[in-house]
Every structure is written in C-alpha cells, then in structure tokens.
Amino acid sequence: MSQSQVNQTVETIIETENLGKTVFSSDAELNILSAVDLRIKSAESLAIVGASGSGKSTLLSLLAGLDTPSTGSIHLKGHDITQMDEDGRAAIRNQFVGFVFQSFQLLSNLSALENVMLPLELANDNNAEYSATLLLERVGLGERLSHTPKQLSGGEQQRVALARAFVTRPAILFADEPTGNLDSKTGSHIIDLLFELNQEQQTTLVLVTHDKALANRCQRMITLEAGKVI
Amino acid sequence: MNRFRLALRLLWREGRSGELTILLIALIIAVTSSTAISLFADRLHRTMSTQAAEFLAADLVITSPTLLPPVWQEKAKQLNLKQAQTAEFSSVLIENDELLLAGIKSVSELYPLRGHLKVTQTDYNDEKITTKPPKQGNVWVEPRILSALKLQLGDSLMVGEKKLTISHILTYEPDKRGDFYSFSPRVMINADDLAATEVIQAGSHVHYFFQYSGQKDDLATFSQWAKLHLNASQRLMDVHEDRPELGNALSRAERYLGLSSIIVILIAGVAIAMATQRYSERHFNTSAILRCLGCKQNEIIWLYSYQFLFLGLFASSLGTLLGWLGQQGLFYLLRDLLPAEVANPSFLAVILGFITGQAILLGFALPPLLRLKKVSALRVLRRELEPLPSSAWLVYGCALTLISLLIWRYTNDLKMTATLLGGGLITLIIMGSIIYALLIQARPLLPKLSLSWRLGLQGLLRTPKTTVSQILAFTMTLVAMILSFVVSSDLIRDWQQQLPDNAPNHFALNIFPEQIETFKDDLKQENIQLNQLYPVVKGRLVEINDTPVQQIVSKESQGQRATHRDLSLTFSSQLPQDNKITQGQWWDSESTEKGLVSIEEKLAKSLKVTLGDKLTFTVGSQQFNARISNIRSVKWDTMKPNFYMVFSPSTLDGYAKTYLTSFYLPKENKNSLNRLVKKYSAMTVLEVDAILDQFKTILTQLTQAINYLLYFALLAGFTVLFAAVYASLDQRIYEGALMRTLGANRALLRNSHLIEFSLLGFISGFLAIVIAETLTFALYYFALKFEYHPHYLLWILSPLAGTITVAIAGYLGVNKVITQPPMKILRTTADN
Structure with a gap:
C-alpha cells in the first residue's frame, strides 16, 4: 500500500459511488435515491438537507449500514459495507459508529446511566459505569443518573442520547433530525453540546436536518431533491 | 461470559421495571402446577398402591398348590424382602354333633405383611385391629363357626387332629378372596400348628400363598426372577388382575391424574406463549437499538436466551417450591381420608417438575422470542417495520412436540x-x-x-x-x-x-330350590331387599370341539385356571344386567332350544373358541354338549354375581341345582344374618x-x-x-x-x-x-x-x-x- 493510498484511507472516512435505492410497490417502482457520489473526510461535519421525502433519512440509513442500497457501494473506514451481511455491518457499527435520533430511542426500562453504559457493555468494556458517569456529568446530567427516560424531559433525554452516542468515542456520528422533537431553545442547547463533543473527540459528524441554521453550523452541506444531490 | 453477565444485568433492569411480571407469573403457574400435580399424583399413586397391596396382604404374592423350593426363600432374603406364608384348604369340622365345611387358613408369624386383621372377643362390638396372627395353640374363627357348631369363645375346637383354643372372633382379613375356599366360614390357625392337624396329606387340595413385601426396586427384581422360575401351576398375583373392581378404579384415577397434569401444562403453555409474544413485541425497539449499537443477530438471541434461561431457573425453583407446598396442602385437605402414613414425596418427581418448567418455557417461549432476531436495525428510523413472524411450523412444531412428549410421558399411553x-x-x-x-x-x-x-x-x-x-x-x-x-x-x-x-354386600349361595319361597319370605320379614336369584349347577369344561381342554389352553392362562376347577354354570332366558353381547345373538326369550351357551369374551379368547364351537361339560358323572351361540362382555367390577357360562333355559334341566343371590344388609342388622344362617344351615353366606x-x-x-x-x-x-x-x-x-x-x-x-x-x-x-x-x-x-x-x-x-x-x-x-x-x-x- 503506497503512502498516498494510506493518506487517502485516513482522510476519507466514508465514500459512496453511484449509490441508489429503489423500492417496488405493487404497480410501480420508486427511486428514493439515485447516483449519489459522496466523500466525507475524517473529523468533517456534513449536513444533509432537503425537503420531506427527498431521501435524507434513506441516505443516512445507507451510510450508517442500517439499510442496503439497490445500486452502488459504500466504503466506511475502508470497509465496503455493501458487500457485508447484516452481522458484518453490525460489527462495523459497534466499532466505528454512533447515533443520535430525532425520537431519542432510549430504552424505557433502563436508567439514564444504564442507557449510556449499554454500548460499552456490548463492547465488553470493564469501565462502562465510570465512563458513562463521566459523560453524563459532561452533558449536565450528573444528578439524574438513576432516572428513567419517563422521568426526564425531552431535552434531557436527548442529552442522554448524546452521551450514549459519544461514550464509545465513535469515529463517525450520524444524527437524524436531533432537534426535531425539541423546542428551539432546548434544541439549540443540544446542538451546542453536540458540536462541543464533536470538537473534543474529533468525531466525523453526518447530520440530517431541514433546519438551515443548524446545517450552516456544519463545515459542509449537501442538498437532496427527489433523491439526487443538487 | 461477559455476554452472560450483560444478559443478567439487562434481566435485572427489566425485572425492576415490572416488564417481566406477566411472563414470570405464567411461568411460576406452569411450574407450580406441574410440580404439584406430578408430586401429588406420584405420592397418591404410591399411597394407593400400598393400600391396594393390603388387598393382597402383601406387595407381591405367589400362589402355588405345593410348597416353593428353599431357593425362593433365599432369593427373597438376599433382596431383603419380608416374607409370610399362608395355606388355605377346606376341612370338615365336627363339634357338638354339628358338622360344618370350613375354610381353614394357616398363617405364618409375619402375616399380614400389609394391612391388618380385625378381631373381637365380644361379638362384633369392640373390634380390635391387630397385625399379629393367632398364637400357637389358639384359633380365630368367624362368628358363623360359633353359631353353627354351638361353640363359645374359650372353647376348644378340633382342626384335624389338633385341639386348639378359640381365643378371638375374626371379623376382617385383608386378603379374603371371593373363591370357593373363602366362601366357607373362616378358621385361622398359626402355621406352627399346621403339621399337627395332619389334614394336609400327599395329594390334598391346598392353596399356598407366598407373600413378600419390601422396597420397590427389590420387589421388581424379585418379580422378574420369579417369573422365570414359575411352573405351570404357580402364579404371580396382581391387584389389577385379582381384584378387578379395585384395579379398574385405580387405573382410571391414574389416567385422570395424568390428564390433569397435561391440562395444567397446556393452560400454562398458553399463558407462556401469550406472555412471551407480548414480551417479544415490546422488545422490538430494544432489539433495533441493540442492533444499531452493533449487536449481531445471534448475539441478540443469546442475550434474550440467557435472560430466559435465568428467568426459567428462577421461576422453576420458586414454582417447584410452591408446587411442593401446594401438594402438601392437598394432602393436608385429604388428611382425614388418607391413611396415616402417606408415601413421601419422591425427589425424582420434584426434579421432573423442575425440568417440565424448563421444557414448557423452551417449547412455548422460544418461537416468539426468535422473532426478536429478525428485527431490522432500520426500525430505529422507521418504527412501522415489524419483523417477519416466525414460521408457523416452528411455532406450532415446538409446542406440539413438547406437548406430545409430556402427554406421552405422563400417560405412558400412546x-x-x-x-x-x-x-x-x-x-x-x-x-x-x-x-x-x-x-x-x-x-x-x-x-x-x-x-x-x-x-x-x-x-x-x-x-x-x-x-x-x-x-x-x-x-x-x-x-x-x-x-x-x-x-x-x-x-x-x-x-x-x-x-x-345400598350395593349388595352379601352373597348367599347353596339355596335349594325347595327353600326359595320361604327364603324370600324370611328376607322380607327381615326387611332385606332381594335381588335376582340365579340357578347354579357346578360343572367342569372338559372338551372343546371334542379335543380335551388341557391340550388346548396354554399354561398360566385364564382358560387354564377356569378349566382347572368347577365352574358355576347358570341358565337364563334374559341377558344378565350389565352384560353386553359382543358377537352373535342372545337367544329368543321364548326359545326352548337346548344346548346353547353364552361365553364371557376374555375366557373365549383364552380358550381360543368362537361362535358355533362345541363345548363339552361334565356335571358329576354326566356329560353334555353345548354350542357357543354368543359371546358376552361382563363388568367384573360391579360386585354383582357374574358367570363365565350362561346356558339357554332348558339345557341344564335334570341336573341338581342350587340358587345364588346377593342382598344389601346394613351393619346394624347383622343379627338377621345369624338367624338366616341358623335356619338355612346348608346355605353359605359370603360377607363382602x-x-x-x-x-x-x-x-x-x-x-x-x-x-x-x-x-x-x-x-x-x-x-x-x-x-x-x-x-x-x-x-x-x-x-x-x-x-x-x-x-x-x-x-x-x-x-x-x-x-x-x-x-x-x-x-x-x-x-x-x-x-x-x-x-x-x-x-x-x-x-x-x-x-x-x-x-x-x-x-x-x-x-x-x-x-x-x-x-x-x-x-x-x-x-x-x-x-x-x-x-x-x-x-x-x-x-x-
């Protein structure tokens, strides 16, 4: 492997080529996404914007290996995840990827601490409790460790979700409308926190939003329309 | 190992939030019920078997017309079995110029090995229970002996050549059978006096009963060994065969116990399947998040399987304990009815309850649980994505296999x-x-x-x-x-x-035809309701289709036993109550056709005879033939007179006959019996x-x-x-x-x-x-x-x-x- 190839692998964390997704209904086929060529560099922050139904969330789910494309390829950290089976992609997610969702997706039966500990426990980390506590303190929930999601406000739940996403120090973080369920003030606090943690950990951030202001805080922005990058 | 610990931690967190309550309750019900019933059934079965064994006065009995060789005694000794021996034979007693045919029974020191005897010294009142036989030199007699021979307690009685003292009136013996020897009034003597009576000579007709009791396994070993060493004239007795009325009740009850086990398991299975279904549906999101966080499909299944395994262990332990308490409760409720000594709970039944719990969980919970493996990670973004249901074959196959195995295991009945x-x-x-x-x-x-x-x-x-x-x-x-x-x-x-x-509890035999009318009147006077009177002719089956019967019947068969002795032959124009024709047709009630016989179906099978076959009988020195006109099934467990052979009405004309009947007599009217027995001295009354x-x-x-x-x-x-x-x-x-x-x-x-x-x-x-x-x-x-x-x-x-x-x-x-x-x-x- 030449030096330039190594540099390119280090530099580019995600690369897609001719990425497309088509779904078939009973009487027609629908191109949700077509011919997306994308290169995302390490530690870069990228916003994917577009109207509802433009294919933003589909692109995010493909990039994160949650779904499989109909055409094209995706390389994540040098691994062609389109050639992998579901378990292979799960291993990649476990190793490199963190998520923040619009609907928080916390486990309702677990406390804030336990929710944050979970990805570490899955990775057999013996210091799960310590690391999770530190990060929850970092997001300002040091006093709410034992509270369950039902006992937390929306903003607090999203902070737990942020802590869960960052606790494994992922190479890349995917955020799907992270402020979609929050009021603008709480939303802006969450975004501040997201970018602070992103800076601290030098994480690559891929963020789906239709909020132009939020998108502008990212280093780069791509816009989707009818499944195509414009 | 880490995955296991993680699974336990997740389980603990779920449990704390109350998510597992319904599932846990279902599981505990399943294990509690199956353990309680399996323990209850097992203990009840063993208690009842012990009680049933009382009807044989032992756990295992071998009958033989001769003494068994010493090797039998040694074998039983090796296996630590207790042994007792009785000999039954008929003998005529003569006292005070009165003559009576009595059924003599000599019993050894340890008789009865199971159950007890009842005796009295004051004529029916003040009965005493004892497990010791008469002492040497003493004799116990049934009340009828005293009245018939004009004797009193303390008098001496000559049995053969031996003078014995009447020390007690015998009112109950556990192994009294309804055969000829038991029909005659009983005289019980100590085995050590037997030789001195000099009644038993070479060629005497004696029935020896060799009785054994001990541990179940030892008895089984002995029984196996015995079966290999029995000769044609010896037989291993069994409560199901020798006491059909009791055997049938016991086997039906056992089947019901088995059925109950299956029923509660089925109920619990339904609960577990539904609870797991709900659990599984409520965990689609959790699975999706776990997948998102990098869990592989198999890891998800293992995470949940570990949790269920642990849950199963916990619920099974608790359920086993509760089941154990439950069956103790059932026995407590039954305490007044059951004997003081109830069989102990068997460890195996406890373990079985525990294993059953695990098996039910596996059979009913695994299929819904497997759905969690199929949850797509994409569900975190699109909630409406539901995993595909598990294959119907898998879902129903698992549960069906389990139920079949359990049903088969409990009923032992394909x-x-x-x-x-x-x-x-x-x-x-x-x-x-x-x-x-x-x-x-x-x-x-x-x-x-x-x-x-x-x-x-x-x-x-x-x-x-x-x-x-x-x-x-x-x-x-x-x-x-x-x-x-x-x-x-x-x-x-x-x-x-x-x-x-008011089921008949007395049989009266040997009523002569000329006594019938007065006998009927006497019963009326004593307020006793008379049932049907059956004519009886004593005869023996000697040939089947002109071939001597002994050449046809196989050793140890019912046929052999039935042809080895006199049969009670009867005739009737009507099919006896509770009998059913299984082959052929009952004769016309107006028919005067001679020489037709109706035969009981099991005996027919054992004798290998069918419709139209010719049977030859001897009555005294006379011989006659009859053709099989129909085959009947008989309910032997009704405690009513039943017959192997019923002839068409005029077939038995000309042969000496007596009558047989049954009636109900309450205990407080027992004195009526003494009056009847005195008046009809030739009549034998069998008190059942x-x-x-x-x-x-x-x-x-x-x-x-x-x-x-x-x-x-x-x-x-x-x-x-x-x-x-x-x-x-x-x-x-x-x-x-x-x-x-x-x-x-x-x-x-x-x-x-x-x-x-x-x-x-x-x-x-x-x-x-x-x-x-x-x-x-x-x-x-x-x-x-x-x-x-x-x-x-x-x-x-x-x-x-x-x-x-x-x-x-x-x-x-x-x-x-x-x-x-x-x-x-x-x-x-x-x-x-």
Missing part, C-alpha cells in the same frame, strides 16, 4: 396421546378456519351497527389473524378447564353408579361388606383427590385467562387513549371494550365446548372406556363463563384508558 392431540388439532384447525371466515364475512355488517357495537366489532376485525389466535388461546384454556371438569364428574358419577349406597367398605373408602379418597385437582386446574385456568387478556391489551390501550384525544367519551370506550371482550369470550366459550365435547368423546371411546353422553348444560355455561371472564378481565385491564389522562398513556405506550 393411544391417549394420539387421541388428545389428533382430536384437538383437527377440531382446532377446522374451528380456527371457520372463525376466520366468519370474521371476514362480518365486515359488511359494520355500517349497520351502533357506534359502540361498531367499534367493539372493529376491534376484532382489525387484524383477523391476531383475533383468531387470541380466540384459540382462550379456547384452549377453556377446553382444558372443561375437560378437567367433565372427566372428573363423569369418573365420580361412574364410581357412584358402580357402588351405590368389609371389602366393599374398604373399596368405598378408596373411591372416596380418589374422588376427593380428583375434586381438589379439578379446583386446582380451574384456578390455574382462570388465572391464565386473566393473564392472557392482560397480555393482549397494549394495542387496545394505545388506541383507546388515541380515541379519547379525538373526543370519544368514557361510556363509549367502556361499552365498545365490553362488547369486544364479550364477543371474544363468547366465541372462545362456544368453540371450547365444541372442542371439549369432541375430545371427551374421543377420550371416552378410545382411552377411558366410558359411555359418552353430551353435556347439555355446558353448552350454555361455557359460552357464558367465557363471556363473563374475558369481559371482566378485559374491562379491568383497559380501565386505565378511562381513568388516566390519555397523554400519559400515549407517552408510556409510545416508549415501548
């Missing part, structure tokens, strides 16, 4: 297993399809209904497949409860019919009241035990119905809350829910009775050999009970939709 499974499955599939079709057909009705009815029915029609599976689950539970109820009440009714309160009392006690015990088991099954059934309804509520609660936000008032919601659940319950209750009746018919016809009658009342009660139970459970379950703010519910349900 026929019963196939009957229950086959009958149940076929009816279930047919009924499921019909309900599905009806639900689909009901759709056009919706616009014509009032709003609450429309909403209620819509609840059922929304997802017909789910509705059908819920109905089938409720139906299965109700079927199990109905079966439990129906079989137990029919079993008990059958026993009551078999032994009504003690045997009947003992038999009735056993039936009462079994009846009570079965009733308690029924209550247990019903309780488990209702609990599970409630749990099952609760497990199906999530979607309804969510939709109810949504409707409230849209402006539906509480009354509308309450009514529509009541309608929905009542319909569910009604359909389930109706289906349940159809399936239960089919199964009962199959069970009675193939396995229990009962006569089947439809249970009309249940056709009303079952749908009614289904409607009320499911409606109440459902109403209570969804009540929070009405009482709590809708937003709170929506938030809670959306989280799951």
